[in-house]
Amino acid sequence: MKVFSEIKDLKQHISELKRSNKKVSLVPTMGNLHSGHISLVDKARQESDVVIVSIFVNPIQFGPNEDFNKYPRTLEEDLEKIKKAGVDIVFTPSIEAMYNDISNSGSKILGSYKNKLLCGKFRPGHFDGVLTVVMKLFNICEPDKAFFGMKDYQQYVLIKEMCDSLNLNIDVVACPLIRDKDGLALSSRNAYMSSEQRVMALSLSKALNSIKSAFEKGEKKVKHLKGLGLNIMIESNVAVQYIEIVDPVSLLCAEEAKKGDLVAVAAYSGKTRLIDNNIL
Numbered sequence: 083m084k085v086f087s088e089i090k091d092l093k094q095h096i097s098e099l100k101r102s103n104k105k106v107s108l109v110p111t112m113g114n115l116h117s118g119h120i121s122l123v124d125k126a127r128q129e130s131d132v133v134i135v136s137i138f139v140n141p142i143q144f145g146p147n148e149d150f151n152k153y154p155r156t157l158e159e160d161l162e163k164i165k166k167a168g169v170d171i172v173f174t175p176s177i178e179a180m181y182n183d184i185s186n187s188g189s190k191i192l193g194s195y196k197n198k199l200l201c202g203k204f205r206p207g208h209f210d211g212v213l214t215v216v217m218k219l220f221n222i223c224e225p226d227k228a229f230f231g232m233k234d235y236q237q238y239v240l241i242k243e244m245c246d247s248l249n250l251n252i253d254v255v256a257c258p259l260i261r262d263k264d265g266l267a268l269s270s271r272n273a274y275m276s277s278e279q280r281v282m283a284l285s286l287s288k289a290l291n292s293i294k295s296a297f298e299k300g301e302k303k304v305k306h307l308k309g310l311g312l313n314i315m316i317e318s319n320v321a322v323q324y325i326e327i328v329d330p331v332s333l334l335c336a337e338e339a340k341k342g343d344l345v346a347v348a349a350y351s352g353k354t355r356l357i358d359n360n361i362l
């Protein structure tokens with residue numbers, strides 16, 4: 083496994099791989115890797131010759147009062163995990179390598195109206211930061227395919243839309259959301275929670291499950307379905323930021339839910355912000 087932190091060295095290596103017609107996959111991450119990340123790597127390995135994992139805690143996607151400073155950085159353990167998973171290349175750039183001047187990160191990708199919905203409403207500028215870093219990683223790594231988890235469903239939709247609207251020749255692959263045995267969606271941020279807060283956090287997946295089963299039993303009114311999920315989360319003492327049922331492509335809501343719609347939630351368990359979703 084080769085580890086690169088300099089952009090020019092990685093670019094040179096990739097152009098050699100491209101000359102020998104290797105199909106390259108990219109799995110962008112912020113590190114502190116868990117089985118959710120590894121599931122993306124496994125899929126990428128099956129679908130390409132060379133797998134690149136990037137590990138970069140991207141400062142421009144964090145708001146001023148968010149957890150950029152305390153975000154878990156566990157590079158040694160991450161390298162061990164991805165070596166075991168058969169990754170060929172790891173890209174671990176410094177902030178200075180990615181942004182010459184962090185106070186002015188230069189041109190940005192601003193995305194569409196979808197940037198401002200769901201999580202975008204509560205994290206202004208977050209998705210501009212995500213799209214910008216992903217575009218930079220695409221330009222540096224020149225992947226044929228890039229793998230993203232449905233855990234961050236809105237992020238996947240925005241990246242897919244960016245590739246389609248800007249004619250990037252990259253196949254954006256959506257990978258299933260991986261959960262713990264008890265239903266909690268795996269996340270690097272789960273480590274912030276106490277055991278009590280972790281129990282409270284289970285109410286997110288419980289809310290999603292009960293919405294889905296009510297929908298399957300015939301309840302179509304979005305207002306009623308949302309109310310059902312909201313009650314479950316409120317009873318567990320998590321602070322709900324939003325619960326929405328939206329079209330999976332436009333991310334817009336209607337009065338009646340339909341099969342294939344996205345149910346998305348965000349809530350705080352203690353000080354930890356959690357997101358989760360499922361598809362009706």
Ligand code: AMP
Pocket residue numbers: 110111112113118119121122229230231232233234257258259260261267268269270
């Ligand atoms: P992150 O390191 O949180 O930026 O995530 C990197 C990639 O891993 C993103 O595409 C995420 O959607 C994906 N990912 C994170 N957690 C999970 C999970 N529980 N299941 C599937 N994919 C995940």
